[in-house]
Amino acid sequence: MAIINCPQCAKPISDKHKQCPHCECQVKELNEEQLQSMQREQRIRKQQRYMNQSFLALILFLGGFFCLYFMHPEAKSLQWYGYTGAMAVGFIWYLVSRIVLIVLKKKK
Structure with a gap:
């Protein structure tokens, strides 16, 4: 088994x-053809999920950047830490999701 x-x-x-x-x-x-078709659909769904995550991460990064750029918060204030934290998390999340997408595409 x-x-x-x-x-x-x-x-x-x-x-x-x-x-x-x-x-x-x-x-x-x-049969073999149906199995391959189901696996292909599953891989496409997984790629779409990571693509959506990368867009959300990009929005988080850009939101933090634009708030930091246009609102000019006082340095070392709570808002400043929030905007910089959003930028850092968004950037790292974006990189990780894009790397996962590249790995998924190479598995074909």
Whole structure:
């Protein structure tokens, strides 16, 4: 008995199961073409999720930058720390999500 990933929901299941207990996908009835199609759709959904995260991170970074640039908060004040923190978190989040996207594209 081996543990495999469900082609539809990617959760671990036994290779003896006829259908996935999580999403009820009929695993035994799928041919190779259907399996590849499901895996491709799953990879695309994952890429879209990370793309959305990178856009949110970019918005956070730009929001912090524009607030810092246009509002001119006093140095070392609570607002200044908030805007700089938003910029730092947004920038790091953006970089990490883009690196994950690059890795996902190379796995094809």
